[in-house]
Amino acid sequence: MEKKKIKKRIRKYLKSKSKSGFFYDVGRLSYDFYLIFYRLWHNGVLNKKRELKYWFQRAFRGYSDCDLWGLDWYLSGIILKCLRAYKKKCRSGLPNEFCYKSMDVNEIWAKENKVPTKEATRNWDNTIQDMIDGFTWLRYSDDKLTKISDQYQKRGKEGHFQEWQRQREEAIEKAKKFVTHFNSLWD
Numbered sequence: 001m002e003k004k005k006i007k008k009r010i011r012k013y014l015k016s017k018s019k020s021g022f023f024y025d026v027g028r029l030s031y032d033f034y035l036i037f038y039r040l041w042h043n044g045v046l047n048k049k050r051e052l053k054y055w056f057q058r059a060f061r062g063y064s065d066c067d068l069w070g071l072d073w074y075l076s077g078i079i080l081k082c083l084r085a086y087k088k089k090c091r092s093g094l095p096n097e098f099c100y101k102s103m104d105v106n107e108i109w110a111k112e113n114k115v116p117t118k119e120a121t122r123n124w125d126n127t128i129q130d131m132i133d134g135f136t137w138l139r140y141s142d143d144k145l146t147k148i149s150d151q152y153q154k155r156g157k158e159g160h161f162q163e164w165q166r167q168r169e170e171a172i173e174k175a176k177k178f179v180t181h182f183n184s185l186w187d
Contacts, residue, residue: 134174
């Protein structure tokens, strides 16, 4: 019984001191200093100077030093933007490998070897979407690991890392299509 009274008194005391008193004032002062110095000076003035430097580097070199720190993130962002724009664009042609069932020189001009244009267009669009899906997954793979881990923990199961690896391999296979069809990415 005595322990409950002591805990209750301690809670009451802490609640009364949490919004006033010496420690609150010192904490508030250090937070104000943080806002003025770090947020305003460091992120404001110094960051603008850095951003201007990086802007000039991108203008003259095509990339900046900060882009090299996370080259995978930087390049995947550019590739994703371009692939999405390419898919939306009204394209005028298709790669040969989607227009013919066989690329054998002896069979290429045979009528039965040709694939209907609509089917070839659908296959090419699906391939582009696979590239987009693969690069999107790889770009946000750390977030995917966290999400999969949380899902498995809610279920009380193990093996979230194996699931992440399986999805990663699938995304790599989709992203490999970018290299395979690299010379086919024309309009």
